[in-house]
Amino acid sequence: MKTLWLLIPLYLVPLVVKSDMILTVLIFTFLLSMLAVGFNIVFGGAGQLTMFHAAAFGIGSYVTFLSMQHLGISFWLGYLVAVVIIVLVSIVIGWICFKFRLKEFYFAVVTMAFAELCRLVALNWTSVTNGTLGMLVLDKPTLWLPGSGIVKIEQTLPWYFLTLVSLTGVVIFSALLMRSWIGRNFSAIRLNEDLAQTLGIDTFRYKLLAFTISNVIASFAGALYGFYTGYIEPSYLSVTQSLDAIAMVLLGGVSTILGPVVGALVLTSLPHMIELPAELRVGVYGMILILVILVMPLGIVGLVAGFFKRRTHAS
Amino acid sequence: MLLKVENLTKRFGGLVAVSDISFGIEKGQIIGIFGPNGSGKTTLLSLLAGLLPPTAGRVLWKGQDIAGAKPNVIASLGVIKTFQNPQLFSELSVFEHVMIASFLAFTRIKDHSRLSSFLAPGKGEAVLRARAEKALTLCRLQGASDKSAAELSYGEEKMLGVAMAMMCEPELLLLDEPASGLGNDEIHNLENVLRDLRAHGTTLCIIDHKVAFLAKFADHAIALQQGCKIAEGRPHDVLADPGVVTAYLGRSHHA
Numbered sequence: 001m002k003t004l005w006l007l008i009p010l011y012l013v014p015l016v017v018k019s020d021m022i023l024t025v026l027i028f029t030f031l032l033s034m035l036a037v038g039f040n041i042v043f044g045g046a047g048q049l050t051m052f053h054a055a056a057f058g059i060g061s062y063v064t065f066l067s068m069q070h071l072g073i074s075f076w077l078g079y080l081v082a083v084v085i086i087v088l089v090s091i092v093i094g095w096i097c098f099k100f101r102l103k104e105f106y107f108a109v110v111t112m113a114f115a116e117l118c119r120l121v122a123l124n125w126t127s128v129t130n131g132t133l134g135m136l137v138l139d140k141p142t143l144w145l146p147g148s149g150i151v152k153i154e155q156t157l158p159w160y161f162l163t164l165v166s167l168t169g170v171v172i173f174s175a176l177l178m179r180s181w182i183g184r185n186f187s188a189i190r191l192n193e194d195l196a197q198t199l200g201i202d203t204f205r206y207k208l209l210a211f212t213i214s215n216v217i218a219s220f221a222g223a224l225y226g227f228y229t230g231y232i233e234p235s236y237l238s239v240t241q242s243l244d245a246i247a248m249v250l251l252g253g254v255s256t257i258l259g260p261v262v263g264a265l266v267l268t269s270l271p272h273m274i275e276l277p278a279e280l281r282v283g284v285y286g287m288i289l290i291l292v293i294l295v296m297p298l299g300i301v302g303l304v305a306g307f308f309k310r311r312t313h314a315s
Numbered sequence: 316m317l318l319k320v321e322n323l324t325k326r327f328g329g330l331v332a333v334s335d336i337s338f339g340i341e342k343g344q345i346i347g348i349f350g351p352n353g354s355g356k357t358t359l360l361s362l363l364a365g366l367l368p369p370t371a372g373r374v375l376w377k378g379q380d381i382a383g384a385k386p387n388v389i390a391s392l393g394v395i396k397t398f399q400n401p402q403l404f405s406e407l408s409v410f411e412h413v414m415i416a417s418f419l420a421f422t423r424i425k426d427h428s429r430l431s432s433f434l435a436p437g438k439g440e441a442v443l444r445a446r447a448e449k450a451l452t453l454c455r456l457q458g459a460s461d462k463s464a465a466e467l468s469y470g471e472e473k474m475l476g477v478a479m480a481m482m483c484e485p486e487l488l489l490l491d492e493p494a495s496g497l498g499n500d501e502i503h504n505l506e507n508v509l510r511d512l513r514a515h516g517t518t519l520c521i522i523d524h525k526v527a528f529l530a531k532f533a534d535h536a537i538a539l540q541q542g543c544k545i546a547e548g549r550p551h552d553v554l555a556d557p558g559v560v561t562a563y564l565g566r567s568h569h570a
Contacts, residue, residue, distance in 0.1 A: 180433045181421050188415045191404035198364060198398075200390035200419040200483055 029268040030163035036248040036260030038217030044255035046210035047190025049108040053218040055115035058237030060219025061226030075141035086219040090212040119237035134233030253299025323372035332358040334542040347533030348522040355542035356522040364396035365389040393486035401472035410460045413447040416479035454478040470501030490521045
């Protein structure tokens, strides 16, 4: 929990940095961080390699927007509809996967197939989703703020704080979750599922819980993402999107609280800092990822934590 | 009767691993089940713990049929099984191992809502920590508390398995070959631990092929051969049973 103070400087960044471009990169970082934090709960926590988080991300943005349009409700109520749908979808998919005891690679493949299924629906249900062309989102989320009443979140700065506060909330929730009995049961399942079960842990139920929580967080990131960019398209649900989040978690540090945030920061800002042709950029990105995984399997946060641990042991 | 096994049978294809076995376990008793390798001991224990579904028969726990129930359900009712080859949560410390096994104990802490422990785990955590210390002391692992489980000797790993099981506060503890692979000192240590468990009031069901080891502890012994119960009674009587002698030593060659 102590490491959460490291998020505080992010609140002070806008005081110093006035560049819209940097703040925009940070907003994208916060949004993708949430996706990565969600993935880290099910993978770093309960050890289940899901490939469904991008689909949940996409469903979050589609359902929120569509229910706003068709039901005439606000962003937050629209997102509530998305939560209900994501929870139902997670329970159905999780139930199928965990009842059949799919693990590791098999779980990844089956969840990926379900994710592709969702992407194809978004792609081909043209009358509702507008297919490949995607949908323009002209609406913005509104917030009630003391003093100024209901405001639309439009400018960069309000978006910066909205996404940062959301990320903080998600990170605190994940930290509380991981240190609670739920997080302990997740770890037991990750480290030795058979043993966990003989110690009285309902592994089916807790895996389902981890999967559902992770998808709900991913859908929240997705809903904000669609409204921030003002554009929703089927590629939000793509495998590439899932892999990006996985890369962030691996780079930052699996099973650490802030790892996903650090990973997202590096992988989102890096491509903007390196001035390279697009094709080369992807190559460099891949090389960095491979190197990092080979050299520091515990990720950046794991490496730093290990360093501090040794220091305290030595002194 | 704490546990009653009725006509329990387990077939793997054509192989009958456990064949029509019946017996009972009274509260506070120590039951020893022995037999040569491949006689169905481990299968029998796995059936009791829910790790395998039986082909036929009933397992009555305090009168309730638990045959075929999931392992976590059986564990939550108070039947905990240890593994012959120690199963661990590799990367954790010894103390963390026992804490991670604290879920059942956690669910039984009274005046303690789960929501409040989500936001402020302190109070329940203190209760569990104290209990973990106790389980480690019981298993003679108090000195190894901060060690990584990867540094433990084989014997210590097995004791850690027992400590995790004890953390679940079992009413019936099923021990799968606790003495196998242990050195003399470790066996001596194990014997002390088992004596403490008995004093603690835990009902034990121990399977082993070391007959002498079992005979020292068991109040009641059951001998298995090829999945069938061939003798049952006081340990020394069972050991003297001609069928058991034949099973262990082969047929005698009297002229």
